Amino acid sequence: MTVETHPLIPVARSLADDLLAPRAAEVDQGTVPASHIEAIRRSGLLGVSAPKQYGGAGAPDSVAREIAEILSGACCSTWFVQTQHHTPVRMLAKSALPVRERLLRPLATGELLAGIAFAHVRAFPKVPVRVTPERGGWRFDGTVPWYTGWGLNDVMLLAGVTDTDEVVFAFTEAREQPGLTPSAPMRLAALTASVTVSLELDGLWLPDDAVVLRTPQEKFALVDLPRNTNASPAVFGVAYAALGLLAGAGEEEAAGALRGRLDEVRRQVYELAEHPVPHERVAERLALKTRAYDLMRAATTAAVVARGGRAMDLREPAQRLAREGMFLLVQGQTVEVRRAHLDALAEI
Template sequence: MTTDPENRRTRLVEDAYRLADELLFPAAPEVDRTGVIPAGHWHAIADAGLFGIAAPEESGGPGLEFAQVIEIMEVMTSGCLTTAFTWLQHHGVVIALAGTTNGALRDELFEATTSGRLRAGVAYAGVVPTPPRMRATRVDGGWRFDGYAPFVSGWGIVDLLQVSARDVATDDVIAAILPIEPAPSAIGVTPIHLGAADGTHTVSLKLDGLTVPDDRVVSRVNLDDFFASQNIGVRINGTLPLGLLRRCAALLDISGHTDAARALRERGSVARTRLDEGIPDAALLISARAEAATLALDAAAALVAADGGRGLLRGSHPERLAREAVFTLVAASRPQLKDLLVARFSSG
C-alpha cells in the first residue's frame, strides 16, 4: 500500500510534468518575447509545492530522492528555461536554511521559502575565483561585504538574496540571506540584457561596504568544504541542457522524426548517467556537464533542420530553443567547463 509521503512525492513529479506541458511551454514564446515571467507561473508553482522540493523530510519537506529532484528540474526546464532557471536558484537557499545552525533565521524563513511565499536567489559566484570577487570583513556585530557579483538572476522577482563572500582573514566562505526590497544603498545594480532567458532579470551587483548583521548569516564553511559542495550545484545545472533536450525530442516526435528523437533520448540517458557518476569526481562531472551542453546544441540543431525555414522565424520553438541551448554553454559555468567546451568545438 502506498504511504502518504510516497503519494506526495509522486504528485510533485506528476505536477511538474503537468505544469511544464500545460502552462510553461505554451507561454514560453511570450516570456521570451517580452522578457516577463507571468505572476501566475509563480502562483502555480507554489500551489503545486515545487518551491520546497529540496527540503528534507525531517524538516517537513517531501523527502524526494535526488533523482526525483533532478527529474523535476529537467521537466520544468523543458517547459520554460527562463522560468526554470530563475526558480532553480531558489533551492540553494532552501538547502542552506534546512542545514543552518542559525535557528532564528531558519524559523523566520524556512516555511516561507519552501511554500513559495517568499522567493529567493543566490549570488555565490564571487567566491569561486582566486582572488575572490566578493570579500567579507569582520566588524562589530557582523560582517562588511565588498565586491562584485557579475551575474545574479531574479532581480525584481525574488524577495531574498543569499550572498556569499570569502573572509579576508581566514578564506572561509560566509553566506548571508538578505531581503532586497528596498535594495540597500550599498548595493549597486546594473541590468544585463541576455540573448536568451532575458526574463530571468539578470543583473550584476557591486557591494560597497554592505553591513550584514550576524543574525542574517546562514552558514560559514572552509573553502575546501565550499568547493566540495559545489559538485551538487554543477550536477543540478546539468538539468538545463537535458531539459532542453527533452523538449526538442518531444517536438521531433510531433514532426514525425521519431528515430531522431529516440537517438537523442538515448544520448541524453548516457549523459545523465555520467553526470550522476561524476558527483564525487569534479573532473568527471565537468566533462559530463560539457557533454550535456553540446548535446543540447545537437538536439536544437536537429529540431531547426527538421523544421526547415520555419525554424529560423524569430520566436518559433526551434529558434528559441537553439538560443537557449547556447545559453546552457555558459550559464553557471566554471573556467574548466569553458576550457573543455572551447577544446571540443575547436577540434576536428
C-alpha cells in the same frame, strides 16, 4: 515510491503543459510573469528538497532532477528563476544557526522565494565581493556580476570572502537598500526574461544572525565541485524538448537515434550524481557533462534544421531552445569546466 509515482511529478507536468509551455514564446520575449511565480509557489515544488518537518516534501534528489527537466523543457526562463531557490533551502536545512528557524519554513512552503548571489566566489583567488566584520555583523563591498530574478525574489543568499579566505553566506532582502544597488536588467541572447542584474555593494551591512554558513574557501570549493562538474538536468530538459519538436516535424528516425544516445548519457550522469563521494571521479563527470552538451547541441540544431526558415521566427520554439541551450553551455561555468569543454570540442 519511484520517481514517476512521486506526487510532485504530475504537479510539475501539469504546470509545464498547461501554463509554462503554452506561454514560453511570450515569456521569452518579455519577463517571467508574477503569475508564473505564484503558480510555482502554490504548487509545492519550491519545497521539493526541504525537510518535511518544515513544510517541504523531503523528496530524493532524483525527484528534484526530474522536476528540473520538466520545467526547463517547458520554459527555461521560469525554471532558471525558481532553480535559484533550492540551494538556499538545502543550505538552511544543513545549518544549525538561528537563521534556519526564521527562513526555512517560509522558503519550504513557497511563502518566500529566494535567489542566489554567490557564483562569483568561484572566481577565487579573485575576490569580487569582500566581507569584513563590522559592528557585530558583516560589511559587503564589491560587485555581484549576476543576480537572477530581480523583482521576483523576496530574499537573496549573498556571499563574499574575508581577508582570511573564509566564505560568509548571509541572507538579505532582494531589494535596493543602503549599500546595495542593482543595475538595469541585462539584455541577454537567451533568458532575458529571467530579469538578471548586477549588484553594486558599497558597505552593505548584514547582522550576524543573517549568516547561514561560514566556511574556509578551500572547503567551499570542494563541496561546490559536484554542482559544476555534474551535467545540469536542464541540459536534458531542453534536449528532450528539442527532440519532441524534431519528431513532431516528421523526423522520428533522427529523433529516436538521438534520444537513445541521450538516454544513455543521462543514465550515466545521474548514476554518478548518486555516488557516495560527490567530489570523486571528477574527470568522468566532466566527460559526461561535455557529452551531454554535445547531444543537447545536436538535438536543438536538428530541431532548427527540421523547421527550416520558420525556425528564425522568434515565436518558433526551435530557435528558442537553441538559444537556451547556448545559455546552458556557460551557466555555472568554472575554469575547470571551460577547459574540459574546450578540449573536447578541439577533438571533434
